[in-house]
Amino acid sequence: MNATVEQLAPVEQQATSGWVVAALYQFKEVQDAAALKERLLDLVGSINLCGTLIVADEGINGTVAGDRAAVDAVHQFLLDEGFTSMEYKESYSSEKPFRKMKIKLKKEIVTLGVEVKPRDLVGHYLDPKEWNDLIARDDVILIDTRNDYEYKAGTFKGAIDPKTESFREFPDYVKKELEQHKDKKIAMFCTGGIRCEKSTSLLLQEGFNEVYHLKGGILKYLEETPADQSMWEGECFVFDGRTAVTHGMEEGANIKCHACGWPLLPAEVELPSYEHGVSCVYCIDNTTEKQKEGFRMRQSQILAAKRKRL
Structure with a gap:
């Protein structure tokens, strides 16, 4: 398989008060991963979905979010494609958890870098x-x-x-x-x-x-x-806009430092080291002032783009 191929599909503003978030994966031999990616692109181009799906010869993996109809549509599509033993879990987000919908073609659906046989050798x-x-x-x-x-x-x-x-x-x-x-x-x-x-x-x-x-x-x-x-103990980090979830799959109190990606408790956000999108207690000493100025410029551009959409 060639290097990662990524395609983007547009996502419309969610009309309901919340987003259904579905995390899924299955190790399953895929005869033509590139063709499966194209069929997925055709599907997500016509429904209100965001998130990431990774397709490889060894199976599928990803997290997607949308309204009930969109999530059900992609779930049924994958069942029809033969992914009938998916590990599939749903939760909810009060805000849009991903910016776009991405379909990626990779060598592995989760990258270990060492060849193993998860369908044959199982704990x-x-x-x-x-x-x-x-x-x-x-x-x-x-x-x-x-x-x-x-x-x-x-x-x-x-x-x-x-x-x-x-x-x-x-x-x-x-x-x-x-x-x-x-x-x-x-x-x-x-x-x-x-x-x-x-x-x-x-x-x-x-x-x-x-x-x-x-x-x-x-x-x-x-x-x-x-x-x-x-x-x-604590909260579970998730790779979407919620940052973390806790018991009952409720959204947690952690927020993400958009400079380094580390989760921050509310008390850590109150520290002088925290500047939204620029630094936190875990990364403030790891970047130069020039880099921080670049982060501030990026944040200004993000805010300007948000205001333009409103």
């Missing part, structure tokens, strides 16, 4: 109740497979942070930090489950004996688990 799936029982044990190594900024917003009690900036770094973490624990019970989790499909497959491929992962990811856990029975 033990656990539902939320089983997950709570497992991670409460002393003989289990609990690993958050997400990136460092996602871990910062929230994680499960006792989870290890691999301190990765991208999923591509996870195989190196396994080699450096986990090789000596092949006889241990390893439990892993991620936002919606897709990264754990590959990380568990990787560990099994490397000879680990007992590998577990949370079916449906954190989003399913927060949807199904009452707060008083939960082992989750």
Whole structure:
């Protein structure tokens, strides 16, 4: 497959008071990913949808948002295309969570950078109740497979942070930090489950004996688990305008620093280091004054464009 191909489709203003947000993925052999991308483009060009869908030879992955009819249309389209075993979760956003609709053609639907077989080598799936029982044990190594900024917003009690900036770094973490624990019970989790499909497959491929992962990811856990029975601490970072969600899939209190992408609690927004779109406590010392001036100019252009649309 060639390098990433990205196409954009226009998205009209949402007419209702809220947006249906659907996160989905399935590992499934796709005979002609480029042709599937074109069929998706034809569909999304005629419905009120925003978000991102990634198509590859190994399947489909993405998050989309729109009105009820639009989300149902894309869901049914994918079912008709043979994606009948999708991991599919819905939530809601009070505001438009994505600027545009994007369809991307890639080599992987989630980029690990190491060839694995997530349809053949599969860890033990656990539902939320089983997950709570497992991670409460002393003989289990609990690993958050997400990136460092996602871990910062929230994680499960006792989870290890691999301190990765991208999923591509996870195989190196396994080699450096986990090789000596092949006889241990390893439990892993991620936002919606897709990264754990590959990380568990990787560990099994490397000879680990007992590998577990949370079916449906954190989003399913927060949807199904009452707060008083939960082992989750903080909020779950999401890759849309909401920044984070919490139990019951309610929008969280974190907001995103648009300069570095890190989630910020309300108290961190009040710090002198925070300037909207320019800096926060995590990035203020990592950019020059010239770069900050560029960020300020960008923010001015964004505000001007918003005023023009009103």
